[in-house]
Amino acid sequence: MKRDHGGIGTRKLLDFSVNINPLGPPACVAEMLGRALPFVTRYPSLDAGPAREAVAAHLGLDPGEVLVGNGATELISLLVRVLRPARVWVIEPCYSEYRGAAEACGIPVKGVPYRVLGSRITPVWGDLTPGPGDMVFAGYPNNPTGQFPDRKELKCRQRACPGVWWVFDESFLDFVDPAEAASLALPPQENVIAVHSLTKFYAVPGLRLGYLVAARGVVDKLLAAKDPWTVNGIAEHLAGPLLADRDYAERTRRFTEAERGRVVTFLQRLPGLRVFAAEANFLLCELPQGYTVKGLNAYLRSRGMVVRNASTFAGLSERHFRFGLRTSTENNRLLAALAEFIGNGK
Numbered sequence: 001m002k003r004d005h006g007g008i009g010t011r012k013l014l015d016f017s018v019n020i021n022p023l024g025p026p027a028c029v030a031e032m033l034g035r036a037l038p039f040v041t042r043y044p045s046l047d048a049g050p051a052r053e054a055v056a057a058h059l060g061l062d063p064g065e066v067l068v069g070n071g072a073t074e075l076i077s078l079l080v081r082v083l084r085p086a087r088v089w090v091i092e093p094c095y096s097e098y099r100g101a102a103e104a105c106g107i108p109v110k111g112v113p114y115r116v117l118g119s120r121i122t123p124v125w126g127d128l129t130p131g132p133g134d135m136v137f138a139g140y141p142n143n144p145t146g147q148f149p150d151r152k153e154l155k156c157r158q159r160a161c162p163g164v165w166w167v168f169d170e171s172f173l174d175f176v177d178p179a180e181a182a183s184l185a186l187p188p189q190e191n192v193i194a195v196h197s198l199t200k201f202y203a204v205p206g207l208r209l210g211y212l213v214a215a216r217g218v219v220d221k222l223l224a225a226k227d228p229w230t231v232n233g234i235a236e237h238l239a240g241p242l243l244a245d246r247d248y249a250e251r252t253r254r255f256t257e258a259e260r261g262r263v264v265t266f267l268q269r270l271p272g273l274r275v276f277a278a279e280a281n282f283l284l285c286e287l288p289q290g291y292t293v294k295g296l297n298a299y300l301r302s303r304g305m306v307v308r309n310a311s312t313f314a315g316l317s318e319r320h321f322r323f324g325l326r327t328s329t330e331n332n333r334l335l336a337a338l339a340e341f342i343g344n345g346k
Contacts, residue, residue, distance in 0.1 A: 013301065016334055017308035019143070019172070019282040019324035021203040023255065026248040028241035029204060032234060039233030047223060048231035054240035055211045064216045065188045067223060068239070070230040072171050072197040072210035076137075077101040079193065079212070082225045085135035085165055091123045093144055093313035095169065098137040111314055119277040121145045121284075125153045132163030140168045140184060140194075141176070144310050144322040146278030148181060164191065171197035171210070172280040174249065175256050181279070185213045193218065200281075201252065202242045209235045256281045259325050266335050270342050284310060287319040288342065296321065299341045305334055 048068035056063040069075040080088065080101040088102035091112045102109045112128045114121050130136050136157075141148045158166060168184045173196070185194030193214040199205040209231065214222070260278065267275040272288025287296065293309045300306055310320035325331060 014305045014326070014330055014333065016323035016326060017306055018205075019280070019322075020200055020205060021175075021252055021281070022324075022326040022330070023203065023248070023252055025203045026242060026245045028245060029202070029238065032238050032241065036234050039237055042233065044229055044231060044233040044236050046228040047226075048236040051209070051211070051231060051236040051239035054243055057240075058243040059186065059213065061186075061188065061213065062216070064219055066211055066213055067219050067226070068209070068211045068231055068236070069226070070210070071199060071205075071208040072169065072195045072212075073097050074208075074230060075195050075210055075212045076167075076169070077104070078222055078226055079165075079167060079195075080105055080107065080135065082222050083135065083165060083218075086133040087130065087135070089128060089130050089134060089136040090314075091128070091136075091138050091142070091149065092315045093121070093142075093310070094137065094139055095143045096312070098169075114315060119275070120147060121276060123149060123153075125150075125157065128157050128161075130161050130164045134161075135165035135167060137167050137169060139172075140170050140181075141172050141278075141280045143169075143172065143280075144282070144308070144313050144316070145276060145284050146172075146280035146282050146322075147276070148279055151184075154184070158192075165193065166191060167193045167195060170194050171200055172282075174201040175253060175281045176279055177253055177257075183213070188213055188215045190215050198239065198242060201249075204238075204242075207232070207235045207238065209239060211239075256325065259328060259331065262328075263325065263331055263335065267338070270339060273338070273342060282322055282324040284320065284322050286317075287321070289319075291342070292318045293321045294318065296338075296341055300334075300337055303333075303337050305337060307334070 051068040052063045052066050056066045076097050087108045087110055089110045090098045092114055099109050113124050115124060138149055170183055183194050185192050193212055195212045196210060198209045199207060264275055267273055274286040276284045297306055308322040310316045310322045311318045
């Protein structure tokens, strides 16, 4: 099934529809590609062993508590296919592949609606009532809102709903200072799973590299059902150098926090535009009454840019758009165009 994502048909545009690190890949990526021939001319390991060991060492875990896949999306699909929950719960608005993975397996999906409280999008927690054998997906932080769900509410739901699989999508967690938000799956716990992407933070989406953390028994079950060789030889040997580059990680977090604050301050001054609070590297906005993202993107495309039309996310409207932070210069281009678009009454 084809689903809407950012980065589709935008190759010749300044693409704000994707949420990839604007600093570009770390230096180790070019170094690895320069000596990639041996990894191309032989099979990778069956289970991405070098990457599993690198991730486990980085997190202080045993490799048996880590599973590496061809991006986070492969692992999301694998979780649903292998664990076969009775129902899948998704906290709207959210990444479409949670619902897509369930629908592909013929599993019913329950959407949890939201309410807007000031600049935050908050789930209606009382509607999240999974039963034993169900699976709940929650973005941490969430896509497209860029916000963390309330951790106390999550813990309350977990206590109130035993026997449920809790899957936390932490694909954007690296953009946040670890002192402010830690993984919800460390140390590994029964029925709690974290899915993590390496390709967004390290700006290598074409390499497809992600991992999950879970209890050993869960990893064993998933590994037994997972297709072999889904992680290519370059990617499985790149995980270690990526995770070891602490300077790159710190520079990214500093830039993201500072640039996000600067951009939000500008957007808050635009008449009628709502910008939602965010902790990630992207922002969700709502255009004033009478404006549409379709019109905005037509305006932006004439200036060589595009943002993500967020109306495809459940519960969002034709006025909602999401954009990933890029370099300061590129962000200034978008901000100027948004000010023109709204100011001209397009």
